[in-house]
Every structure is written in structure tokens, then in C-alpha cells.
Amino acid sequence: MRTLVTGIPATVPTGLWCYRIDARRNLVGGALNDVGRVATWIDETLDLGEADLDDIVAAPPSDTTPLMVPFLTGERSTGWAARARASFANVTAASTGPAMARAAFEGVATSYRRIAGQLVEVSGTHSETDVHGRNHGPRRIHAGGGLLSGIPSFATILANALELPVIPVTTKRTTLRGTALLALEALAPGSVPPPPDLAEAIEPDPAQAAHYARQAALFDRLVTGQATE
Template structure:
């Protein structure tokens, strides 16, 4: 039986239960799911946070603050649960994070996030030293400020004392487990997102470790989801009795979890994620032989890879717009639902650098076509059209890499709060888009990855979706021209900073 909130009541939940945890850009969250992947009544906890940012590209968060947040979420969730029903605890975090850990097991650095772009000069240096095309084919990652080779080199060169104080290097999720469980490991997807993993072997890449200045003994063991952690401190079961005997899974990257949670769990379905950052991703079998230059490919386990491209700025663009331009009485969704207007400014929405498809780490936003007649609503529309066009550039390379998925599903806060914008995305892509309506698709996916191991024989509840948004034929030519104008502006202003 389900409650009025759409959750299954605890008495009717199918065992085993999973406690899922998520550390995102704006909050730490947790929820409890049953074996069918349904949220259980009485779950869902959230502790808000924010990155510390600065004009020089700084993007950090205190890792011990996040440890405390996750501990609080676990305490609140388990207080309502009986002993013996929770079989697993799973964690995802925003990808490409880095924490230096000292000899005492405590952080000696802040957590550097995927959006920290201060290592731009080191990216440039690495591109002179290495054959970037070969690096991408081997690791699945370009040389970019989002990945760890350049970030570790930047820290070594700019703060050698802090670099030397670190005895090991972890992702944020690994650090959270180390502090709470006394042991840790890197989920395969977490390791892949570093830019230090050989995507074909699933082992740390010697060349990339060498250029980063770290050894394999300073990094965690890499584990597929079917190898949960062992040697968890017995004190954990005493602290949280409801979790006594539960299996703890190595942290995974939020992108992997998001695909699973949105129902994009094979090559027939592409997942379009739109939250603080964004991406278009397809979960494909095995390891693709060759990658297009604009995309990444992350190994997520021994049998699957995640192929796609990412945007630093999606919800971040909305936040910036709302704090910077005056919308008056205009409703943002109504602005996006209006018919396209050729007078709308053209915007390259790179507030914190570009990832896919050009990989210009130092790129910044560009506004074109602004006049004295341009008002706040027009800037809002132009910026969010620019975000949609950025998704279109990723989709074009995905089509070149592997054809057309049968479905495109869209999840995330921006997709749910701005359905008018999602129609623009469908128009830009020239393909139907199916909105996912479940809340917290990433948390849902984090639970599902554990349930693949804990309860493989139990059927999962279907992912709820809204009516499909189809491209409007009358808008097709407008967005084709807009995409060509975007490309021309990009080549004139941004491409000079992008890698060859």
C-alpha cells in the first residue's frame, strides 16, 4: 500500500531495504528505498550547503562539514527504522572531487569540486606535454580543469606544503566513508571520473599518475558495485543499530546514479540531466573502442560504460540570472514557453568554464546581440536557450558515436521546474523528450545500483514520467539557424582557448 505522498508504507515495503545517500552541489540528502526501488514513507532528509566560490575559479567545500551532514542524515533516517531490514547503504557524490588526507586520516585540504578552474595553466602545460587524443582514448577523459591530473599538479606547484602533507588522495565520498566507517574504497565510476583510470583495464593509469605527481599507494582500491566494503568498524553498528549487518557500497559518481534513477539503464535510452550542472549520457555495454573528441566515457563496472558530455552551468545559470537581471512580474517558465524570437540575445552560457564539447576550461559567458531594447526577460530567455543549444552540441556528437537512442528522458530540478525550457530542449534536439517526474532521480539510482547486488531477482517499480514533449515543426528552422550562430560565435571567441 502507498501513502498519500506516493511512498510505500514501511509495513508494506519489500525487503531488503536500502538507505541511499547523495552529496550534491546544493545539499546532502538521504532516503530509504524498498527492494522494488520505491521510496519508503518517513524517509527523505536534506541538509543544505553551498560551495565557496571566488572570481579566480575557486570552488570548494569543507569535507568535514559534509561528513557531519551525512552522519546527521543517517541518524535521522535510521531513527525510524527497525533493526534487520536495511541490507545496504549506498552513497553517491558530485563527481571529480578531491580531498587530501593526512597521516591521521583527517583532511588537510578543502574538497576541491568539479567546478574549480584554478588549474587552467596546468591544463595548458599538460596539453603541451601529452598527446591528448591518446589520453582521452585510454582514460575516457580530456585534459581539463574538471579532472585530477591538472588539479593535483596545480596544488603541487602552488601549495607544495599542503600537497606534501597529504598521505593519500580521495574523492569526497571516499573521505566520508573513511571518517564514518574507518575504511574506504573508490567505486569504479568515481575512479573513472578522476581522469586517472585506464577505462579498458579498470586500474589506475601509470602515465597519468606520473604527471599528477602521485603514486598508486596514495589512492584507494577501485571496486565494482558487486564488491561492497569489508572491515567496517564494528562501532558503526552500535552507533546506528538499524544498520547492523548492512553492506556498505563504495561511493559512486552522481552521473551514473542519475542514469539508473531516470530509467536510462541501457543503450536504448539517453538521460538528459539538468540540475546545478547538466549532462547527456548513455549507458552502453562493455568499453567503446573509439571516442569522439567532444565526449567522455567513464567505466562504471566490468560490463558497462557511461558515454556522454557534461555542462558546468545549467541551474547555476538560473541562479546567476535571478540574482543579476530584473524579471519584474515575468514568470520564468512562461518566458521559456513563448515562441522563439529572432531578437533574443545569443548567449554562450559558460559561467564557470566549458566541459563538453570544446573543453575550454577558462571559457566565460558571452552575450551577443544585446541592445538598449534588451531587457531582463530577453536575457533570461537567451541564456537558457544557450544552455539548450549546449545540450544540442553534445547530442550531435552522441549521434555520431553510436546512433540514435530510442528514448530521451529528462530529470533534475531544472527539468521539473521549467517545463517550458524542456520544450525548447526538444526543439533544439529535434527529438522527443520524456520528463521524469520522480523526485531525486539520483538518490533513486543510488539505491538501484545497490539493489542490483542485494535483490537482483525482484522487479523494480517503473519510473514515473510526464507526457512526452515533441519538437514543434515550426521552430525547427529557427533553432537550426541559432545553432549555426552559436557555433560561429563560439569559434570566434572561445575556440582560441580550447584544445586543438
């Protein structure tokens, strides 16, 4: 997860990285180890019965869903804790394979939420001001990658966890496209590249905000406990 900012940030939150793009812009963001790998782990480990994984992800949230900290191979952003491990919480005898799978995807979205919270600190001070002189952080998220193409409903969980519209990018190899755009700016200044291929925006459901806020609070407590061990 990353955002482009004008100028050099005065400070970069400890969970993020900052790359110089050119003389006037920087790319600030964070990275997760386990996103697509979580989906692979679910497929290889959990018994989902007849349930379809995309249908599990598309279902509304439930207070009975366990919580997963999805650090199967350690944590990158925001803790940079290589020895961190995955954890489940609130698991009961009634927790099914589909419920555990749902927990895993909510855990991935909550990891993105942690990065987004730090990105707001940076982008909110480097974005344009409105007519009232107020700065704003990100207004929407463009999301791409193999996980969304395989499990499109994850965009809904992501939108609700981040409380921002998520616009799926259907163009393949989006990072390569960004590199090509930088080269185009240098070779043909003033040229207007074609826009990326975008799907319809997924709007967050305000009624689900409390659920993801609770999950995020528990997630933070579990991660803090791991860090102090």
C-alpha cells in the same frame, strides 16, 4: 547528459567522458557547468519586470532573441575550456530583460545539443538495428533535476533544440536511483525494479527546428572564437 551503451566504444568523442559500469556496459556522456546557475544568475541580475520566468521560457522563439553562450564558470563538455566565459550576441537597444533571459535558456539547450550530437556518434553505433539493418541514435530524452522542477517549460525548449521528445522524470535523485538499480542487479539478479515516475512526453515542434539550427550555428562560431583567443 548521458547514455548507456553495451560494450566498450571504439572511440569516445573528445567532448565526452566514458565510465565503465560493469563487465558489459559503459556510461558515456558529457556535463555542463552552468544550468541551474544560469537561472540563479538571471534572477539576481536581469530586470524581468512583471514577467514570470516560466512564461518567458514557454513562449515561442523569436528571431529577435539574442544568443547567449552560458559559460559563466567555464566550459566542461564539449570543449573542456576552464577559462571560457559567457557571451551575448545580437543584442540591440530593443533587447529587454525577458529577451536576455530567453537567450540564456536557449543557450543552455544549445549546449545540451552539442553534447547530444556527440552522443549520437557513440550510441548510433551501439544501438540495436531495425528490420532494415540500420542503427539509430537516441529516440527520446529522459530529463530530471532542479531546473525542470522549478521551470517546467524548459523541457519544451530542450525538446525543440534537440529535435527529440523529452520526458520529464519526476522521481527525485535520479542518479542515486541509478546507483541503487546497479546494486539491485548484483544482489538480486533477475528482479524487476519499479519504473521511475515520468510526466507526459514533450514532443518537438518541427516548425521551430530552423530557429534552433540558426542559434546553434552562431553558438558554434562564438565558441570557436573563444577557443582561439
